[in-house]
Amino acid sequence: MEKPRLLLVDGNSLANRAFYALPPLSTNEGVQTGAVFGFLTMLFRFIQEKRPTHIAVAFDHPSPTFRHVQYTDYKKTRKPSPAEFKEQVPVLKDVLDTLNLSFAEIPGYEADDIIGTMVRKAEESGYQTIILSGDRDCLQLVSQKVEAILPVKGITQVKEYTPESVKADLGLEPCQVIDYKALAGDSSDNIPGVKGIGEKTALGLLAKYRDLDDIYAHIDEIVPPRTQKLLRDGRDRAYLSRSLATINKDAPLDVAVADFRWHGPRVEEAKAKFTELEFHTLVPRLASFVGSGEPQELEGPREQRDQQEQPKRHELQEPSEPQEPQRQQREGQQPEQRFRLVETSQGLDQLVREVLKSGRMSVYADVTEVTKDFTWPTVIGVATGDHAIPYLVKPPAPQSTPWSSPEAWQETLWGHFQPLLVNPEVQKFGFDLKWLFTLCFKRGVNLDGPYFDVLVASYLMDPTRSTYRLSEIARKYGIEVPAEDTGATADEVPPSVCEHFAVGAASCFAVTQGLRQDLEQGGLLSLADQVEQPLIQVLAAMEAVGVGVDLALGRSIRQEFGTALEGLERAIHGMAGEEFNLGSPKQLSRILFDKLGLKPVKKTKTGYSTDAEVLETLSLEHELPNRILEYRQYAKLKSTYLDVLEDVVNPTTGRIHSTFHQTVTATGRLSSSEPNLQNIPVRGELGRSLRRIFIPAEGRLFMAADYSQIELRIMAHMAGDPSMTSAFTKGEDIHARTASEMFGVPFDKVDSDLRSKAKAVNFGVIYGISDFGLARNTGVSREDARKFIDAYFSRYPKVREYMDASIERARKTGYAVTILGRRRAIPDIDARIRQKRGFAERTAINTPIQGSAADIIKLAMVRIYRRLKYEELISRLILQVHDELIFEVPPSEEDYMRELVTYEMEHVMELDVPLKVDLDVGRSWYDV
Numbered sequence: 001m002e003k004p005r006l007l008l009v010d011g012n013s014l015a016n017r018a019f020y021a022l023p024p025l026s027t028n029e030g031v032q033t034g035a036v037f038g039f040l041t042m043l044f045r046f047i048q049e050k051r052p053t054h055i056a057v058a059f060d061h062p063s064p065t066f067r068h069v070q071y072t073d074y075k076k077t078r079k080p081s082p083a084e085f086k087e088q089v090p091v092l093k094d095v096l097d098t099l100n101l102s103f104a105e106i107p108g109y110e111a112d113d114i115i116g117t118m119v120r121k122a123e124e125s126g127y128q129t130i131i132l133s134g135d136r137d138c139l140q141l142v143s144q145k146v147e148a149i150l151p152v153k154g155i156t157q158v159k160e161y162t163p164e165s166v167k168a169d170l171g172l173e174p175c176q177v178i179d180y181k182a183l184a185g186d187s188s189d190n191i192p193g194v195k196g197i198g199e200k201t202a203l204g205l206l207a208k209y210r211d212l213d214d215i216y217a218h219i220d221e222i223v224p225p226r227t228q229k230l231l232r233d234g235r236d237r238a239y240l241s242r243s244l245a246t247i248n249k250d251a252p253l254d255v256a257v258a259d260f261r262w263h264g265p266r267v268e269e270a271k272a273k274f275t276e277l278e279f280h281t282l283v284p285r286l287a288s289f290v291g292s293g294e295p296q297e298l299e300g301p302r303e304q305r306d307q308q309e310q311p312k313r314h315e316l317q318e319p320s321e322p323q324e325p326q327r328q329q330r331e332g333q334q335p336e337q338r339f340r341l342v343e344t345s346q347g348l349d350q351l352v353r354e355v356l357k358s359g360r361m362s363v364y365a366d367v368t369e370v371t372k373d374f375t376w377p378t379v380i381g382v383a384t385g386d387h388a389i390p391y392l393v394k395p396p397a398p399q400s401t402p403w404s405s406p407e408a409w410q411e412t413l414w415g416h417f418q419p420l421l422v423n424p425e426v427q428k429f430g431f432d433l434k435w436l437f438t439l440c441f442k443r444g445v446n447l448d449g450p451y452f453d454v455l456v457a458s459y460l461m462d463p464t465r466s467t468y469r470l471s472e473i474a475r476k477y478g479i480e481v482p483a484e485d486t487g488a489t490a491d492e493v494p495p496s497v498c499e500h501f502a503v504g505a506a507s508c509f510a511v512t513q514g515l516r517q518d519l520e521q522g523g524l525l526s527l528a529d530q531v532e533q534p535l536i537q538v539l540a541a542m543e544a545v546g547v548g549v550d551l552a553l554g555r556s557i558r559q560e561f562g563t564a565l566e567g568l569e570r571a572i573h574g575m576a577g578e579e580f581n582l583g584s585p586k587q588l589s590r591i592l593f594d595k596l597g598l599k600p601v602k603k604t605k606t607g608y609s610t611d612a613e614v615l616e617t618l619s620l621e622h623e624l625p626n627r628i629l630e631y632r633q634y635a636k637l638k639s640t641y642l643d644v645l646e647d648v649v650n651p652t653t654g655r656i657h658s659t660f661h662q663t664v665t666a667t668g669r670l671s672s673s674e675p676n677l678q679n680i681p682v683r684g685e686l687g688r689s690l691r692r693i694f695i696p697a698e699g700r701l702f703m704a705a706d707y708s709q710i711e712l713r714i715m716a717h718m719a720g721d722p723s724m725t726s727a728f729t730k731g732e733d734i735h736a737r738t739a740s741e742m743f744g745v746p747f748d749k750v751d752s753d754l755r756s757k758a759k760a761v762n763f764g765v766i767y768g769i770s771d772f773g774l775a776r777n778t779g780v781s782r783e784d785a786r787k788f789i790d791a792y793f794s795r796y797p798k799v800r801e802y803m804d805a806s807i808e809r810a811r812k813t814g815y816a817v818t819i820l821g822r823r824r825a826i827p828d829i830d831a832r833i834r835q836k837r838g839f840a841e842r843t844a845i846n847t848p849i850q851g852s853a854a855d856i857i858k859l860a861m862v863r864i865y866r867r868l869k870y871e872e873l874i875s876r877l878i879l880q881v882h883d884e885l886i887f888e889v890p891p892s893e894e895d896y897m898r899e900l901v902t903y904e905m906e907h908v909m910e911l912d913v914p915l916k917v918d919l920d921v922g923r924s925w926y927d928v
Helices: 011-021 034-050 066-071 088-098 109-125 138-140 163-170 176-183 199-208 213-217 225-233 235-245 267-276 283-290 302-309 324-330 343-357 367-374 406-423 434-442 454-461 470-476 494-522 525-545 551-576 585-595 610-617 623-642 683-695 710-719 722-730 734-743 752-766 771-778 782-795 795-812 834-870 891-906
Strands: 005-010 054-058 102-104 130-133 147-152 157-161 339-340 360-363 378-381 391-393 427-430 451-455 547-549 660-661 671-673 703-708 816-818 823-825 877-879 884-889 917-922
Touching: 005 011, 005 109, 005 225, 005 378, 011 088, 011 109, 011 138, 011 147, 011 525, 034 138, 034 547, 054 109, 066 235, 088 267, 109 147, 138 147, 138 176, 157 163, 157 547, 163 176, 176 199, 176 235, 199 339, 199 367, 213 225, 213 235, 213 834, 225 235, 267 283, 324 703, 339 343, 339 378, 343 360, 343 391, 343 406, 343 454, 378 451, 378 834, 391 771, 406 434, 427 494, 451 525, 454 470, 454 494, 470 494, 470 610, 470 752, 494 525, 525 660, 525 834, 525 877, 547 884, 551 623, 551 683, 703 823, 703 834, 703 891, 710 722, 710 752, 710 834, 722 734, 722 795, 734 752, 752 771, 752 782, 752 834, 771 782, 795 816, 816 917, 823 834, 834 877, 834 884, 834 891, 884 891, 891 917
Parallel strands: 005 054, 005 130, 054 102, 130 147, 339 391, 360 427, 427 451
Antiparallel strands: 147 157, 360 378, 378 391, 660 671, 703 884, 703 917, 816 823, 877 884
16 A cells, blocks of 8 residues: 655645636636636646645635744735736635635745645655645755645646755755745845845855854855855844745644545536536546545556656666676676766876867866866866766875875866867867866966857757756756755765766767757857857956956045945934934835925835835935935945955956856846946946946056947847938937937937937837836926827837837747847736736847847957957957947057957948947046
8 A cells, every 4th residue: 555645735826826827717707717727727637646645725824924023024025916816716715625625724824834834744644745836935845755846837847846856956955945045035035135145155155054054153264255244244134034934834733634635526516616617628537536535556566666657767878888897887786887086197197088089078067166266176077978988087085195285186187188178179068168268268278179068058048047057958858967966075075976067077968969959940059159159268268367456446435435424324314303224214214204294105015115216206305315315325336346345356366357147148148246347337426436446457558349329229220210220320419310300300409408308218219118217217297208209209110110010029939039049038928917018028129129239249259359369469358348348458559459349349240220339548447
């Protein structure tokens, strides 16, 4: 007899998933039924697949939970459920009753807490438990006795989680999910986390330390210093966040698991209810559940059943001609050898010979160490072909000689790998290959030969994903990479880590052909080969070079900002007539609305809003809100850039080596981190003043080349509007030309006010601005804003046609596409919710424009980099910020670089309008 199985269903989250996944459904009487139908479809599927003996459905109670008492802003950012959804919850409960299914809700607790409590009781009673939920919070409950099923797309595609797959998917043990949220927070539930700690840092900490307590027990050894400071400052927030994220397993639920025994539905009642709701396709399935709930003996021996129940596992192909020892291992029924360990110089010699023989190598490693220290990773998976057993290169035990020091081992690695990396006859493959280029640049050599990066190719296939894991990519092509574990150290590397990186290296070979076929079918192969893959080398060079910093000036500006903040705080307290915490929205709200009597602009769940938009409105009535805005700007710039300046400067080079990401944004634009130099404000003297800190190397100059109005030029090209095209072709001021067209005044009579209004419309149209948004940005009435927009489209009708055609194309294809074929999926283009649909329509309009701008500047970077390299110039590309490229140039090359950069950027692509570059030279970033 099988063990009893308990199926626990998160009623609210699963119904919510069904509501948004299915088109609107209703009966002839107008009763909304989509969420109920989708819920039942999923429930019936897993009753049949999992054959549970016991079933319970948990619902959220509408009352505030104990978490709201702990933290009033808990789930504050969530929008209320639509009325169309709320009215279906009672209907669902009525249906569950006819199915004889138990459901529970407890005031002050969430469905997760009921499920957690039942999981505890089930484990104590020896049950196997399956959780069916649309909420990833339940993954913290997964264990050897508890699996979780979560929909990943619609209601048909799901993922089943065991402890191993949680680790593979999240990089965390199930018990670490709450610690991860304690550090990184959770925007969906408005759990704050530790300010400044993101996903990457949180995962790194939990790879090294067991949990939050372990992290704080070793706080003194955490590096870099900035992370340690963030953790110290955010300790209270961390523990509050962990408490909020933790599912309560002791909810007051006075029932036993045995009470949830399911004997099947009350068929006649259920049929009547299904008929009433017009669920005709579900009625025949009711009969199959009669007599459910009793454990049944499966046919066949237990071992045979286990094999049948396990999902098929696709392994990498074995070597076609295994060596004799490997054959003997298999014949002796010993575990299959999945990698060869390399810890000696002789082993490295053998690896090099095999690479040179095959002419190919694939590498896979944890690159965190590389990006921070420019050193080889602790462990490196290396493969030499599709059918050969891969290698795992790791440092020998500490007591071994002659590599008792890490430095000696690093030199040994470099001595063996450099000839392969610079060999143009050796093809390179891998996942996130930028680290290899970075190491080569730090050694003064160039990685040569053709290469293919699986990460970058996967990003092109789907740029909307938040993470890209090799194991997920490989699984798509039928290959299983062992669970990822980043807990490796130089002293002891677990076998699971070795296998993960070694098999991962081999899988890069195995997925390359499928990826390239998919890229070709999607029209993306040219973009990959001509832009994204070559760009890896360009970004690595930029990171390796870095940008110079005037630390003394930075400290001076930091002191100035500190003094300014103190003065602003005194002035604000003086205006308020009392001291209060400027960082507290609640206290500020009291001052503004109770004490000063200002009229509130908008209300939130916790009170009146004091966000920037509100303060800007209130500043027209009183000076204090304006001073608060000024205080916030100073405080943000100081904490984001000035306070961490010493932490982000490399002590060896004395420069900032920001990390550039090409697989983050959905539009194709680059982003940067540690620090994010692309977010330094360009508008306003206060923000721009920070650019004085960034300086070129001794005896060099900065050269900045900025595409002029590139997005408007792309709009003119794509829309084909003759008036707009003519203005750009003639070199006219496009904003003045637009003002002349919109307001019916001669071109030479356009004043600054009209030009400013036209400029706001020009840029606003790209992002689908509304009359409300334009009115807010320009200070005119909504009526006038609507007239401006109508006048714009009447003068530029082709722009309106382009916008309508972009939306219609996205509806037909499901995606938006750029000039070079870059795609972005737009799944909500037909969403029922107006706000979601509106956002999707705006995305369909501006993605081709933003994405094409990204295509153009990336292609320009590749071409300029190749010329600098080929012509052996000293000048170097060091930064890319949106539409601007920053070069470090010796004075002797200034004139030639002006000519080279201008030509390559303006001729990188032929459009119906000319591309124009504004170029300037100076002795700091501020000067240019």
